[in-house]
Amino acid sequence: MGLLTNEQSRNRVITLLVKNNNKLSVLVYVAGLAWFLALAYQPLNAGTYVSENALLPGLVESQLPSVLLSALRYKEEVELEAKKDSKATLQNFVFEKFQNLGLETFQQNFSVLYPFRSVSTKVVSGVNVYSIVRARRTASTEALVFSVPLRAAANNVKPATGGGIALALALAQEFKQKPYWSKDIIFLFSDFDEVGSMAWLDAYYETESQYIVTNGLEGRSGQIQAAINFELPLENVQYYNIKLEGLNGQLPNLDLVNLVVRLCRRERARVAIHHSFDKKYDSSGESFEEYKSALKTMLNMMWYQASGAPSGNHGLFQKFNIESVTIHGVAKKRGSYDITTTARITEGVFRSLNNLLERFHQSFFFYLLPSAYRYVSIGMYMPPFGLMALAGLIKGVALWISADDKTEEVKDSEKKLTDKSKEESTEEEDKKEGNTQEPVKSTSSEDPGNVNSSLEEDDLKESSANTGILSIMPVILISLLMGWMAHRGPELLTRIMPRFRIQTEDMIIYSMFAIFTAALAYPKLMTRKSGNPNTFAIDWRLLKSVALIGQTLALTSISLLNISQAFFLTAFMVPVTTLVQPSQTRFGRSFQMLALVFVSPLSLMYLVGLISAWPQPSTIDLLLQGYTNCKELIFLGVIDSYLFNAWTATIVTAVVFPIWLLFWAIPWVDGGSGSSV
Numbered sequence: 001m002g003l004l005t006n007e008q009s010r011n012r013v014i015t016l017l018v019k020n021n022n023k024l025s026v027l028v029y030v031a032g033l034a035w036f037l038a039l040a041y042q043p044l045n046a047g048t049y050v051s052e053n054a055l056l057p058g059l060v061e062s063q064l065p066s067v068l069l070s071a072l073r074y075k076e077e078v079e080l081e082a083k084k085d086s087k088a089t090l091q092n093f094v095f096e097k098f099q100n101l102g103l104e105t106f107q108q109n110f111s112v113l114y115p116f117r118s119v120s121t122k123v124v125s126g127v128n129v130y131s132i133v134r135a136r137r138t139a140s141t142e143a144l145v146f147s148v149p150l151r152a153a154a155n156n157v158k159p160a161t162g163g164g165i166a167l168a169l170a171l172a173q174e175f176k177q178k179p180y181w182s183k184d185i186i187f188l189f190s191d192f193d194e195v196g197s198m199a200w201l202d203a204y205y206e207t208e209s210q211y212i213v214t215n216g217l218e219g220r221s222g223q224i225q226a227a228i229n230f231e232l233p234l235e236n237v238q239y240y241n242i243k244l245e246g247l248n249g250q251l252p253n254l255d256l257v258n259l260v261v262r263l264c265r266r267e268r269a270r271v272a273i274h275h276s277f278d279k280k281y282d283s284s285g286e287s288f289e290e291y292k293s294a295l296k297t298m299l300n301m302m303w304y305q306a307s308g309a310p311s312g313n314h315g316l317f318q319k320f321n322i323e324s325v326t327i328h329g330v331a332k333k334r335g336s337y338d339i340t341t342t343a344r345i346t347e348g349v350f351r352s353l354n355n356l357l358e359r360f361h362q363s364f365f366f367y368l369l370p371s372a373y374r375y376v377s378i379g380m381y382m383p384p385f386g387l388m389a390l391a392g393l394i395k396g397v398a399l400w401i402s403a404d405d406k407t408e409e410v411k412d413s414e415k416k417l418t419d420k421s422k423e424e425s426t427e428e429e430d431k432k433e434g435n436t437q438e439p440v441k442s443t444s445s446e447d448p449g450n451v452n453s454s455l456e457e458d459d460l461k462e463s464s465a466n467t468g469i470l471s472i473m474p475v476i477l478i479s480l481l482m483g484w485m486a487h488r489g490p491e492l493l494t495r496i497m498p499r500f501r502i503q504t505e506d507m508i509i510y511s512m513f514a515i516f517t518a519a520l521a522y523p524k525l526m527t528r529k530s531g532n533p534n535t536f537a538i539d540w541r542l543l544k545s546v547a548l549i550g551q552t553l554a555l556t557s558i559s560l561l562n563i564s565q566a567f568f569l570t571a572f573m574v575p576v577t578t579l580v581q582p583s584q585t586r587f588g589r590s591f592q593m594l595a596l597v598f599v600s601p602l603s604l605m606y607l608v609g610l611i612s613a614w615p616q617p618s619t620i621d622l623l624l625q626g627y628t629n630c631k632e633l634i635f636l637g638v639i640d641s642y643l644f645n646a647w648t649a650t651i652v653t654a655v656v657f658p659i660w661l662l663f664w665a666i667p668w669v670d671g672g673s674g675s676s677v
Helices: 007-019 021-038 067-082 087-100 162-175 194-204 254-266 288-306 314-320 339-353 378-434 448-465 469-493 504-529 540-561 563-579 586-598 601-613 619-643 648-664
Strands: 104-113 123-133 142-149 184-190 212-214 223-231 237-243 271-273 323-331 367-371 374-377
Touching (some): 067 162, 067 339, 087 123, 087 162, 142 194, 142 314, 162 184, 223 339, 237 254, 237 339, 271 288, 288 367, 469 504, 601 619, 619 648
Parallel strands (some): 223 323
Antiparallel strands (some): 123 184
8 A cells, every 4th residue: 555655666667667668568468479379278277077966867777778779760761851951841750750759849940130131131041940848847937958959961060960869859858757857948949050049038038139030939938047959960979079169259157067077977978179189187277288289279169159159059048048068069970979979978968957946146157168077167267368468458558657757848848938929029018118229130040049949849739739639539530430440340341232232241251351441541531631742740659558458458358258359459450559659660561561451351251261261281271261260250240240239249249340440540640750669
């Protein structure tokens, strides 16, 4: 407290901060980044455990003697139906089979409207099938969901899910005979993957969507406490891949993940997090190879979470506060686990969830997983992230103090010049009134003192105009305007698209390129508008201070919602934005501009496309595939924002892009306008 109350000590700290802000910024950023990456090292994280004692995973014996044979029989029937390669045929097959089991079975029709109605008025129709196993011991007040996406055949992106359909039929036949269920079990088969799940959830919770039009549900149950989505092939399974990430980076309660992992381990099944799994469960994890494996797993999870898109159908349930995960069985003809192993795991999961007396709440909702058996909680990863973000804040505060001192200097100089002018005018009046001096001889040359005074006055006026909040307001307003155009641009530009016959994906990426190009040129346009084409006159210290403080606030806010997205943005942007400043050399100015372009939102999206496309046979193929992936990434981000209210596109265009534009103006300032801070 002494530093805050003692003015002398406070001034000493401020002086130290301003003098050494560059060193402090580099130090805290490097320390934070190293600390964050070191969290994958096993001694620095914690082992997973089940906090909710009511789950009691694995304490009951499997009661599936008949379901194992029926699962194999249903598997053969589904395989025959899938060969017909008709989704409608598969939907009818599922509907009839569940009806034959004597269960309440319903169909739900829904329609998807294209967000850009000026381009296409086409309406895509889909049909969801769902069936309900009623609990005998309750009045349908609570429910669990067994979800399977309807995919008749595999495609380049997603595998077929015939195994999940066969498993659902076999378990439904067995579950309806058991008296111990205290919750209804809803078997949901969604059409068009996430879109179908969203349509069903909208109808279940009676919410309205502008682009997904649904019919009401004929059959209902109670409050949904958890949902498990299955993506299982007809072939045997090599290992089980767990998908966690939901919409906008939401994660399920860690207890649900631990439950699935522990039951898989009980059946001696291999478990992976995004296809990365531990070679040894009981290893110390202190070797470098094990650290690399853990770091790869953690970064893979962060990669999917940072996108803000759901990694499976389960991601839409989390939007409605329903804990959910996806169990993806990786197919292999000679895999170790058949459908009977999956049936025992699934039965254990649902019987454990059946024991819940309340919603998941005891374990973590914010975490990272370096392995299926280790976790990094929010209390572990926020301090290193805070250090990384602090680098920009230290520089911003130092610049704010420097800009304030410069403003005070200009005000003092103006005051001195005003006092001097008043004294000179007073002396002239006294001379005229007293008439004691001889008449002033007119000469063709002006008084040197008056000339110097006039020059000083002009310099002070120019300095005053280039300092203060008014000098940077045009830059801030233009940056916000560009951000609004990037956010609303695709919708506005697609209205003229039919005239040029350009595809929607291409028009969206072209509009982004156009806005980005215009944004790159705005400092030059402002320079010409000012009347002096050689200087860009703004208070760059104050502008950079405002930009750095705004960047820190934005990244910190994003980290509370999606730590992975905030981490990658911080790791790339903060080093460049913290060190950028006006340069007196052309090389320095060009280098800083190039660095800023590299960390721009559009360049980062292209970098994501390149990483997703890796590897390719040649560099040209890599660059072309990276562009294709970038185009799809932007298009899907925009579509998700309309259909699912995803935030990623809004954050990038309306938050990150305007902040980046503030920094883009700094290298354009004349390097002689002031020394660096």
